[in-house]
Amino acid sequence: MSDSRKAATGRPRGFDIDQALERAMRVFWARGYEGASLTELTGAMGITKTSMYAAFGNKEQLFRKALQRYGAGPAAYATCALEEPTARAVALAFLRGAVRTTTPPEGPSGCLTVQGALASGDESRAVHDLLVDWRNDAGARLEERFRRAVDEGDLPRDADPRRLARFVMTTGFGIAVQAANGLGPAELDEIVDTALLGWPA
Amino acid sequence: MSDSRKAATGRPRGFDIDQALERAMRVFWARGYEGASLTELTGAMGITKTSMYAAFGNKEQLFRKALQRYGAGPAAYATCALEEPTARAVALAFLRGAVRTTTPPEGPSGCLTVQGALASGDESRAVHDLLVDWRNDAGARLEERFRRAVDEGDLPRDADPRRLARFVMTTGFGIAVQAANGLGPAELDEIVDTALLGWPA
DNA sequence: AGGGTTCTGCACCGATCGGTACTTAATTGA
DNA sequence: TCAATTAAGTACCGATCGGTGCAGAACCCT
Known part of the structure; x- marks a missing residue:
């Protein structure tokens, strides 16, 4: 479990997950949790909803990750x-x-x-x-x-x-x-x- | 214009508009503007959406009235x-x-x-x-x-x-x-x- | 009684919400 | 070359969003 070594198999991710999270964080920051729609979030992240769900789970977990990043950054x-x-x-x-x-x-x-x-x-x-x-x-x-x-x-x-x-x-x-x-x-x-x-x- | 004498004609309102506004204010207070849905608002007010729209105009104007009441009350x-x-x-x-x-x-x-x-x-x-x-x-x-x-x-x-x-x-x-x-x-x-x-x- | 007017309740509107099924693309190891 | 695996894109899901159309109900005045 957890994020051990990345499995070297499968199609590689086509976007920078850190940068995407950073942008999601800023949308949450500006809009609040409920005010930030998936459309705006994924638009700012430059990915589709499918990719977001594959990478982060769902909107709430994306927010949790964004909050974590907020605490470590700003x-x-x-x-x-x-x-x-x-x-x-x-x-x-x-x-x-x-x-x-x-x-x-x-x-x-x-x-x-x-x-x-x-x-x-x-x-x-x-x-x-x-x-x-x-x-x-x-x-x-x-x-x-x-x-x-x-x-x-x-x-x-x-x-x-x-x-x-x-x-x-x-x-x-x-x-x-x-x-x-x-x-x-x-x-x-x-x-x-x-x-x-x-x-x- | 504005609220001059109440027109003595037509079917009388079936609810207390002040009490309804008070309850709407409390919902906005607890939920915020966006977090307060019309369903919850009208449910707390004890009226239907139609009556709310007839009495207050729309959600935003209901909030303005509620804010006014908030300023004069709490x-x-x-x-x-x-x-x-x-x-x-x-x-x-x-x-x-x-x-x-x-x-x-x-x-x-x-x-x-x-x-x-x-x-x-x-x-x-x-x-x-x-x-x-x-x-x-x-x-x-x-x-x-x-x-x-x-x-x-x-x-x-x-x-x-x-x-x-x-x-x-x-x-x-x-x-x-x-x-x-x-x-x-x-x-x-x-x-x-x-x-x-x-x-x- | 009847017209005029206003309020109420129900059903419904298009848009958007968060979230997914399914197909296709890109990579690895065998 | 060919499974196995994972990501990406499209098209879609039911639910809920704020907001309305419409038919009747309840009041006034004449």
Whole structure:
């Protein structure tokens, strides 16, 4: 099972699967899960529906792969930020990264995990829940990092890591909405600065 | 034109139009614009598609009416908050109101204007734009109120009303996403407190 | 009673939705 | 050369989408 060595038999795939996934990701990003139709998806990927189903399974699995790619690519800032030396630097890097990712010079504005399926019909509840988990995971990792910061004396002993993590996540989500609203990186960076004014010394 | 005196002629409407609109609003709130199908909408409203079309025009106009009702009802806090005596009190009332509205004891979590159509297909771009305007209007009113606060000496002379308004709106949007993520009012109120720690004296 | 008007319920519209059956094309190993 | 295997392209599936045509039902006024 799984993707071990590629079977060397059969007709070779006629398209770049990575590039196709990248393009699918951008369609999901711009349209959301339900708003992205198979016609638009496969059109952007440059392949037919048949090829998409053979390569990815179905629309939901394509989205899961796209989300994975999103996390490793545009949203990698969320993980990288954790490596900053201080809690404040982590928060700053996280939010600056959110600004950069949600306002690309080209491509869709906003955050895939926020626009993906905030509200949706019944049939895409699985995707909705997947995104809820994704977002909560990001918050949990931030919280863990801030907990460590308290241990290291980097944050005051009475600081609440969970609360701080939730605050940073909230600001990040808000930035995603503001980016979808049309705000640019300069304006969003100002918001980040304002948000961190009350950061615990 | 418009809704002058009701024509006293013809078969009377067999349902309460206000109650039907209220229920439609809640469906849009929970499902978003595209995620809410006419079948689910009319089912919740307790009427047939024909009656809905006769009473409201079409799905988009039903949504516009629902949004109007949302602004006058659940989202009235955004306007009421402006009447608080100080800028800080305005910001606090606004965010506390956002928390209350996005986490009702019953009914959908989150904010109708955020979940409505953050990302969507082409055919509902009109609704998408409508919501962008709605959200930006709320920010503009907040900005204007903060500008007045500077004039009144309530905010420091070097405070930036637009920046503060954007920050409050961003926090509000983030709260809406967190509410959709499952956070409750107590946790969200903590976030509000954290956000206002850096509020200019 | 009868006309005018408006609302309701049913059946139905074309378009699009996500997803597939089937044929043909391209490759490998024997 | 020839199975075996896998991808690609076409044409199609039933279901659902938003939206309507039409016949009657329920009210007003004359």
